[in-house]
Amino acid sequence: MCDDRRRDDDSEASSVCSERSLDSYRRHDSSSWSCQGWESSPPPPPPPDEIIALCACTHWTERKNGLTHLANYLNSGRLLTEDQLRRLTELLNKMFVDAHTKMFTLLLDAVCELLLVHCAQLKDWLYQLMFRLLMKLGTDILGSMQTKIMKTLDVIHEYFPAELQLHNIFRFLADGATTPTAKTKVAALRFLTDLAHEYCTPSSLALALNGGASGAAGRALCKVAALASDPRAPEQIFLRLDRAVTATACSGRELVVVEMLKIFIFLLLIGLGACQVVRPCALSDLACIGRNLAANSRCNPNVPGRIPARYSVQSLPFYAPYFNATYIDYNLVVSNHNRCRVSEFFINLSSKTAVLSLDCPDLDFASNRLTIQHASLQEDREFSYTIQGTYPLIRLTTNLHASNGLNLCSSFTFADVVALPKFRLNPNNKKTANYLSRDLTLLNIFERECFFWRASLLARYFINSLICNFGCNS
Numbered sequence: 001m002c003d004d005r006r007r008d009d010d011s012e013a014s015s016v017c018s019e020r021s022l023d024s025y026r027r028h029d030s031s032s033w034s035c036q037g038w039e040s041s042p043p044p045p046p047p048p049d050e051i052i053a054l055c056a057c058t059h060w061t062e063r064k065n066g067l068t069h070l071a072n073y074l075n076s077g078r079l080l081t082e083d084q085l086r087r088l089t090e091l092l093n094k095m096f097v098d099a100h101t102k103m104f105t106l107l108l109d110a111v112c113e114l115l116l117v118h119c120a121q122l123k124d125w126l127y128q129l130m131f132r133l134l135m136k137l138g139t140d141i142l143g144s145m146q147t148k149i150m151k152t153l154d155v156i157h158e159y160f161p162a163e164l165q166l167h168n169i170f171r172f173l174a175d176g177a178t179t180p181t182a183k184t185k186v187a188a189l190r191f192l193t194d195l196a197h198e199y200c201t202p203s204s205l206a207l208a209l210n211g212g213a214s215g216a217a218g219r220a221l222c223k224v225a226a227l228a229s230d231p232r233a234p235e236q237i238f239l240r241l242d243r244a245v246t247a248t249a250c251s252g253r254e255l256v257v258v259e260m261l262k263i264f265i266f267l268l269l270i271g272l273g274a275c276q277v278v279r280p281c282a283l284s285d286l287a288c289i290g291r292n293l294a295a296n297s298r299c300n301p302n303v304p305g306r307i308p309a310r311y312s313v314q315s316l317p318f319y320a321p322y323f324n325a326t327y328i329d330y331n332l333v334v335s336n337h338n339r340c341r342v343s344e345f346f347i348n349l350s351s352k353t354a355v356l357s358l359d360c361p362d363l364d365f366a367s368n369r370l371t372i373q374h375a376s377l378q379e380d381r382e383f384s385y386t387i388q389g390t391y392p393l394i395r396l397t398t399n400l401h402a403s404n405g406l407n408l409c410s411s412f413t414f415a416d417v418v419a420l421p422k423f424r425l426n427p428n429n430k431k432t433a434n435y436l437s438r439d440l441t442l443l444n445i446f447e448r449e450c451f452f453w454r455a456s457l458l459a460r461y462f463i464n465s466l467i468c469n470f471g472c473n474s
Contacts, residue, residue: 043440045073048084055091063095064103067110068441074113075444085118089125096132105322108148109445112155119159126160127168134172134191138184144321153191162199166217169195173220198351279346289345290468293354297406299468307338307465316367318453322445324374329367336362340462343395352402358462360394365454368428383432389423394451396459408463409472415455417447 045051046069054066070088074080080088092114095107111129115122122129133149141149156165169192180188281288290301313332320327337360344357366388373381395416400406420443427433461473 045069045076045078048073048078048080052084052087052091055088055095060103064106065441067095067103067106068445071106071110071113072441072444074110074117077117080118082121085121088114089122089128093128093132096136104145105148106445108152109448112152115152115155115159123160123164126156126164127171130156130165130168130191131172134184134187135178135180137187138181142321157195157199162195165195166192166200170216170220174216198348198353277346277348281345283342283345286342286467289342289356292347293400293406293468296354296402297400297408297468297470299406299408299470301468303467303469304465307340307462309338310335311337313457316453316457318450320446320449322442322449326372326374327450328370328372329365330370332365332367334458335364335366336360337458337462340396340458342467344397354400354402354406356398356400356459356463356467358396358459360396360458361392362390363394363458364388364390383435384428385425385432385436386428387423387425389421391417391421392419394418394458396455396462398459398463408460408470413455413459415448415451415458417444417451420444420447 051066051069051073054062054069057063057066092107092111130153133152137146137149169188173188173192280292287301290299290303293299294301311334313329313334315328315330316332317326317328319325339362340358340360342356343359344355347354367386369385369387371383371385373383375381395418396413397416398408398411398413400408400411404410420440425436427436457473460470464470464473
């Protein structure tokens with residue numbers, strides 16, 4: 001399974017495909033580019049036992065291929081057996097320790113896919129995963145890697161029971177066998193703060209708080225209080241956390257103690273019942289949704305009421321960390337945006353959050369794309385081509401928080417590329433033609449990183465045009 005032939009570890013990846021795959025393409029396919037472009041779809045992943053065997057290989061390139069196949073396998077809707085899950089999670093634990101820098105992004109993508117598909121079977125593994133993610137946040141890592149880890153923690157928030165998350169984070173904070181760094185402690189406190197503010201319910205808290213002062217929750221609070229009173233503790237631990245108490249005369253250390261006490265009092269005493277989710281409007285009643293948003297924000301419900309079936313954007317730049325490349329779509333033409341429909345709208349009274357989701361079928365994008373391939377200690381290389389792609393379904397989900405005034409302009413929109421696109425591309429010069437290939441193994445990763453930037457543009461244009469105008473379209 002582990003091929004002795006090694007690929008070049010320092011090779012660079014391209015926009016839709018990589019130079020590494022270009023060599024393979026040239027060996028197995030002697031066909032050339034045509035003026036009509038080409039169409040293709042990603043190959044099916046190998047069987048799960050072969051994927052696990054690749055993940056167990058000693059060389060990082062085989063492990064990277066294994067993770068790529070794993071993400072594609074799970075994304076296609078296939079499942080793993082209990083024995084395969086056990087073997088796989090054992091390998092993933094090791095990868096967090098010795099993961100090659102270039103494959104860590106792929107490792108997190110594979111873990112997220114695994115959580116989405118098998119969350120019900122991975123409850124016993126959750127503490128090990130949380131432990132490794134929080135410890136990794138305590139090391140010196142790139143900002144893009146930190147963002148990926150935080151998004152993985154968000155998946156944990158959404159897909160695992162709150163009482164299990166609480167038990168695990170209390171266990172982590174109370175653990176005397178480890179010596180987490182200041183950054184790790186900050187990450188753990190932020191995780192607990194987010195969990196307490198947005199996901200906790202009384203029914204879940206009773207289980208997590210079982211044991212009182214002698215349990216994990218009580219020992220965790222004692223740990224935080226002792227840390228706050230220790231003059232040798234690094235000051236950055238006591239900086240104000242996200243959504244912490246408003247500015248007072250308290251010092252940074254006192255702020256953390258006050259905030260943690262608030263969290264624990266909230267966990268112990270709240271008795272309002274389960275999270276209250278309100279769906280005030282029919283999903284087809286955009287005027288009703290607009291009135292609800294306007295009543296709780298500064299948006300204007302008087303909107304144009306239409307989106308053109310086809311419109312253009314002068315330029316849209318974005319950066320893809322996995323490929324270490326910048327892409328600029330010039331004269332980007334967007335079609336079928338007017339076919340998007342609201343697929344979910346509700347207000348969570350407990351977390352004070354409005355959630356608005358859009359389903360967009362057959363979205364089409366066409367542009368003149370410039371790819372700027374970056375390389376360490378080398379000059380950037382530029383490649384130019386035209387590209388047109390049609391996506392069967394894109395799902396956009398925007399969380400509007402009351403603490404931010406339900407402000408769409410500063411809210412994050414998550415894009416789920418439900419199905420990979422059919423696309424056509426034509427290189428503008430011979431250099432670009434030699435750079436591109438037909439290997440679509442990494443297309444799933446590329447589309448995720450591409451729509452990280454496209455999602456906000458699409459959601460804002462739709463909401464501002466058809467529901468309520470927040471004053472931002474990009």
